[in-house]
Amino acid sequence: MTRSRYMPNFSKPITEIIRRRFSCRRYLETPIDEGTRQRLLDFMDTPQSGPFGSRPRFSLVAATEQDRRALRGLGTYGFIKGVSGFILGAVEPSERDLEDYGYLMERILLFATDLDLGTCWLGGTFTQSSFARKIALTGNEVLPAVASIGYIADPEKARDGFIRQYAGAHHRLAWEKLLFDRQFGVPLAPEDAGKYAIVLEMVRLGPSASNKQPWRILKDGSAWHFYLGRTPGYREGFFQVLLNLVDLQRIDMGIAMCHFELTAHEAGLKGEWIVEEPEIEKPDGLTEYTVSWKS
């Protein structure tokens, strides 16, 4: 399977960057300084393909007052205050476009975290919006989600803002709800994860739409199988149907793959992504196989 072109060059350990990242919803209105902006742009502009081979393109745009106001009408939740910029992306539809989009956009957001910037994923219906015009979306592309970006207003308080508490952002599912040993229903004992324990912990700390944490990972010998455990009713809700919201939980899977691969790389754990669904019984109709990491 296609591997991403290169590993980002972070200034800090990826485990530290992942731990520092949080969904920042209050920013200083100060625009990002030129040097920092340029480093971010250089990283964003490096051609990259996701693990499934799609090649989204990304763009950093200044936020206007109109964009800030438009956000809520586009199906996003939470107030975003004072943001000076957005990262937008466009991708051509393919079977695993959203996973690739999540994977590559998250790398950009981690790079931004390393530059001491705050970010927040925003999922909505952007394809017909002013954001689509800003990235000059072509008829054959979609804009699955955007991210706000800027200087964190109050680094201490920002992490404990109301929306974060409301979204239960501090809450993460316990290890035994996410990780299984050869079959669903058999939790993976932490000591059986070996060197992958830190890799799995970094997946657990990842962002996900409405903090639903839909990743389920199953250890099978030297392979790790990734499944999407869909949240019941999440896509069928009234607003989701009305807004024709993209399948945000597939973006969450791409983010999980990003955290997994970056941490494995840093820990010197070699492996590659393959799509080969194992003959393992799934617990219900809401659980879908995505990909496996073969070490």
Ligand SMILES: Cc1cc2nc3c(=O)[nH]c(=O)nc-3n(C[C@H](O)[C@H](O)[C@H](O)COP(=O)(O)O)c2cc1C
């Ligand atoms: C695909 C995706 C879409 C999201 N959409 C929104 C959104 O519309 N509004 C918002 O305030 N946060 C949004 N979030 C942020 C999540 O609520 C957040 O990641 C989660 O609550 C965990 O909190 P943390 O990121 O601070 O760790 C989104 C996250 C993801 C991954």
